[in-house]
Amino acid sequence: MKLTPDAYAGIASAIANAETRTSGEIFCVLARRVSSYRDVSLAWAAAATLILPLALIPLGFEPAWIPGVADGWQAAHLAAADTMVGHALAAYAVVQTVIFLVVYLITRLPDVLRLITPRSVRRARVRKAALQQFLAHGLHVTKARTGVLIFAALADHQVEVIADEGIHARVDHSTWADVVDAMTDRLKRDDPAGGFEAAVELCGSVLAAHFPPGPANPNETQNKLVVI
Numbered sequence: 578m579k580l581t582p583d584a585y586a587g588i589a590s591a592i593a594n595a596e597t598r599t600s601g602e603i604f605c606v607l608a609r610r611v612s613s614y615r616d617v618s619l620a621w622a623a624a625a626t627l628i629l630p631l632a633l634i635p636l637g638f639e640p641a642w643i644p645g646v647a648d649g650w651q652a653a654h655l656a657a658a659d660t661m662v663g664h665a666l667a668a669y670a671v672v673q674t675v676i677f678l679v680v681y682l683i684t685r686l687p688d689v690l691r692l693i694t695p696r697s698v699r700r701a702r703v704r705k706a707a708l709q710q711f712l713a714h715g716l717h718v719t720k721a722r723t724g725v726l727i728f729a730a731l732a733d734h735q736v737e738v739i740a741d742e743g744i745h746a747r748v749d750h751s752t753w754a755d756v757v758d759a760m761t762d763r764l765k766r767d768d769p770a771g772g773f774e775a776a777v778e779l780c781g782s783v784l785a786a787h788f789p790p791g792p793a794n795p796n797e798t799q800n801k802l803v804v805i
Contacts, residue, residue: 580607584770585802591774592800593778595781600788601723601744603780604714605773605802608733617694622681625802626673666704687732690703703730707737710805717741723788727776729769736760738780755779773802 585619592603607653620639684690707728716724722743729736738753756779 580770588769588773588802589800590730593775595743596796598781598790599692600723600794601709601784602716602719602724602798603777604716604798605727605777606710607769607802607804608730611730612702614694618681618690621684621693622677623729625680626677629676630669634649636777648798691734699733699735703733703735707739708798710798714798716798723799727760727780729764729772737744748783759786792801
């Protein structure tokens, strides 16, 4: 998803306008992806490798099913037992390897990966990424501790709003649900720029009610959208 220069300018203008009504600081970050979730794919592939081959047992699975592993002939004497066991183990290993690779590759497809990744995992990783951006851009060192980060993760379909401790003391956490909803609604319509503008407007209204602008009202953070 590529944003136009006008989109960046519109978000910057929305932040500037919102901050004229409050001493708070608003910052926006758009992340294309916060994690590869490779560990999730590996976990699913490993589980499938252990479980799915067992389904072949009721079907009478034999090493001869795998080309090149056995020739299809069976010896009736005990001397051939070790060879038969070796063929069976080799066939099982081949099946496990194929299942692992197929499941892993399937789970690397973006839509599939999002479906199989627990929402709690996605939420935790987006939250961690948002906190990192909050600290990286100095929102925790504003004079009155009134920084707010609006963070959207596209591939993860998650939105986070992080407010500094000065705001937490006076604004109920549930208040930010409307901000998240406004952002999410626009993202569903493939309009991240409009989502940020709407979210910034709502944040500005919340902050204005609790943190009116002071006589100087310095701009402590840059009024812009950062894309990572």
